Amino acid sequence: MSDGILSPPVSERDHTSGPASAPVTLVEYGDYECPYCGQAYPIVKAAQRKLGKRLRFVFRNFPLSEAHPHARHAAEAAEAAADQGKFWEMHDALFENQNALEDDQLVATARRLGLDAERIAAALEAGTYAQRVREDFRSGVRSGVNGTPTFFINGRRYDGPWADERTFISALENAAKAARVKA
Amino acid sequence: MADTKEAKREGDGQGSQTSSVLEAGTRAPEFSLRAAPDRSLTLSELRGHPVIVAFYPADWSPVCSDQMALYNEILPEFAEYGAQLVGISVDGAWCHKAFSQSRNLRFDLLADFEPKGAVSHAYGAYRKADGFSERALFVIDANGVIRWSYLSPVGVNPGADGIINALTALTDEQRGQPSAAEATRSSSGSSARNDSSARSSDSSATQSDISAR
Numbered sequence: 001m002s003d004g005i006l007s008p009p010v011s012e013r014d015h016t017s018g019p020a021s022a023p024v025t026l027v028e029y030g031d032y033e034c035p036y037c038g039q040a041y042p043i044v045k046a047a048q049r050k051l052g053k054r055l056r057f058v059f060r061n062f063p064l065s066e067a068h069p070h071a072r073h074a075a076e077a078a079e080a081a082a083d084q085g086k087f088w089e090m091h092d093a094l095f096e097n098q099n100a101l102e103d104d105q106l107v108a109t110a111r112r113l114g115l116d117a118e119r120i121a122a123a124l125e126a127g128t129y130a131q132r133v134r135e136d137f138r139s140g141v142r143s144g145v146n147g148t149p150t151f152f153i154n155g156r157r158y159d160g161p162w163a164d165e166r167t168f169i170s171a172l173e174n175a176a177k178a179a180r181v182k183a
Numbered sequence: 184m185a186d187t188k189e190a191k192r193e194g195d196g197q198g199s200q201t202s203s204v205l206e207a208g209t210r211a212p213e214f215s216l217r218a219a220p221d222r223s224l225t226l227s228e229l230r231g232h233p234v235i236v237a238f239y240p241a242d243w244s245p246v247c248s249d250q251m252a253l254y255n256e257i258l259p260e261f262a263e264y265g266a267q268l269v270g271i272s273v274d275g276a277w278c279h280k281a282f283s284q285s286r287n288l289r290f291d292l293l294a295d296f297e298p299k300g301a302v303s304h305a306y307g308a309y310r311k312a313d314g315f316s317e318r319a320l321f322v323i324d325a326n327g328v329i330r331w332s333y334l335s336p337v338g339v340n341p342g343a344d345g346i347i348n349a350l351t352a353l354t355d356e357q358r359g360q361p362s363a364a365e366a367t368r369s370s371s372g373s374s375a376r377n378d379s380s381a382r383s384s385d386s387s388a389t390q391s392d393i394s395a396r
Contacts, residue, residue, distance in 0.1 A: 003344075066255050066287050141257055146342035147249045 004144040004157030010058050015087045018048070018056035023179035024172050027058040027152040029140040032075060032094040033068035033101055034148045041095040043165050050169050054176050059091055061136040062148050070101035072133060077106040079129035080120040081113070089113050154179065204307040204319050204334045211236075211323045212305040216293035217276040224269065224291055227327065233266040233353055234323040235346055238308040238316040240337060242274045242282035242292070250318070250340045255288050257343050264350040269293055272316050273300050308334070322349040 010016065010025055028044065030037040048055055061079075063071035074094050081090030093109050094101070100109065103124055111117035123129060140150070144157050151158040153175045162168045205211075211226060211234075218224040226234065239250060254261075254268055261268055270292045274282070279292040295302045295316065303309035308319035320341060322331040331349035335341040 064252060064256050066289075067252050137256070138260060141260060141343050142347055144342045144344040146253060146340040 004152075004159070006143050006152040006155045006157075008139060009155060010056075014058045014060065015082055015091075016056055016058050017088055019053055020056060022051075022054050022056040023176045024051065024054055025056045025058060025154055026172060027060060027155075029060050029062035029136070029143075029145045029148060029150045029152075031061075031063045031068055031071045031148040032078070033071040033098060034064065035098070036147075037149045038095055038098045040149045040162055041092075043162060043168055046165050047169050047172055051172055051176065055172065060140060061133045062140045062145055062150070063133065063137065064148060072130070073103055073124055074101045074106060075133045075136075076124055076127070076129040077110065077120055079132050080123040081110060081115055084115050084119070086113055086115055090115075204317070204332050205321070205329055206332060207330050209329045211321065211327050211329050212302070214293075214302040214305070216271070216295060216302060218269075218291040218293055219280060220276045224293060226323075229267055230327055231325050233264060233325060233330075233350060235261060235266055235268040235350075236306070236321040236323065237268065237270045238303055238306065238319045238321075239270060239272050240310075240313075240315045240318060241272055242278050246318075246338060246340050251288060251292075252286055253340065254343060255286065255290070258289055260343075260347065261350070264354055266322075266350055271295050271302060273303065273314070310337070320346060322346060322353070324353055 006027055010027060014027075026044070026047070028037075028040070030040070044057060048057055061075040063075050065072040078087060078090045078094060081087055090110065090113060093113060094106075097105075097109065103121070106124065107117045107121045110120045143152065144150075149162070151162060153171065158171060160167065160171055213226050215223050215225040237250070237254065240246075251270060254270075258268065268290045270288075270290065272279075272292070273295050274292075275296045276294045279294055282288075283292055293302075300309045300311075300314070300316065303316040304311075306319065306321065308317040309315075310317055318335040318337050318339070318341065320331075320333045320335070321329055324330045330353060331345065333341060333345050
């Protein structure tokens with residue numbers, strides 16, 4: 001229904017991987033406990049390998065916490081890791097261990113990554129990053145996220161299939177070409 | 184007599200049937216439906232607050248579950264606008280109860296069960312050939328007037344951005360910021376079925392109702 005326009009656009013507030021000058025920005029609204037996001041994780045990795053510096057990847061939180069009781073704390077743990085400079089390490093570790101998202105397991109994962117795990121445990125307890133996660137969620141609602149994962153390519157919701165790696169990568173390649181023509 | 188608008192269906196694998204959902208500016212048809220095996224809910228009981236009505240085809244089907252699960256997560260946002268959400272399908276009250284419990288839903292699912300689909304039909308949101316409701320959304324204002332409606336392709340989860348935009352426009356209007364409401368209205372484009380003439384004619388009623396509360 002929606003115009004499917006990413007709002008707000010990608011900014012310094014976001015966790016990004018890849019150059020800001022990349023012709024393609026891929027934004028995922030995801031949930032660390034969602035099996036489909038888990039399925040999408042290696043596909044995004046493959047896209048990052050294939051497009052290299054032509055792709056900037058952004059992850060925003062969209063925890064469906066009524067359906068996935070661990071999703072919110074997992075998102076908060078990733079945000080806490082970001083404050084220690086290791087967002088993507090934590091993001092990857094969570095998706096690679098989707099069955100280990102209890103609080104003590106989140107803290108153990110943080111410790112394994114060399115993070116100050118006690119600080120992360122305290123942040124989970126205090127809900128330090130709850131608002132940040134909620135802000136991501138609200139921006140997703142306004143942008144027309146209708147489930148997880150929802151992708152945006154260069155600011156527009158991508159409604160095509162993502163589970164097929166070749167189709168997904170070719171959508172990104174096409175966006176790269178379109179951006180070059182425009183520029 | 185009700186204003187209707189033709190909308191093409193897509194993606195439902197059944198060719199190009201058309202359906203007509205009630206348009207913005209139309210008074211929302213009254214209904215009283217089972218919200219639980221032992222409890223009914225009447226639309227007019229909800230006057231004084233915006234109401235979001237989400238018609239959907241069936242409990243348990245994958246797309247519906249996603250949509251209802253999504254709205255369940257968004258309830259706090261809806262509540263910020265003082266809006267109450269109800270879901271409506273032709274499933275019976277016991278079916279709704281089991282579905283709702285399994286998904287931990289915190290809003291009412293109403294059973295348009297007997298006479299089957301009568302309320303869906305009144306809103307122009309019934310698929311007669313299939314015997315179930317369309318996937319259609321309505322935002323009804325505090326006075327019981329439809330202010331926004333949307334017919335989704337039956338297989339597509341419409342998300343909630345259209346609902347939020349409509350609620351934002353209503354709130355801006357109540358605060359006396361017609362320009363912001365106007366902006367939201369025009370930016371919502373062809374997908375939002377707004378009737379601006381009807382809107383402006385009943386906005387004064389809405390405002391007076393709000394200020395009386």
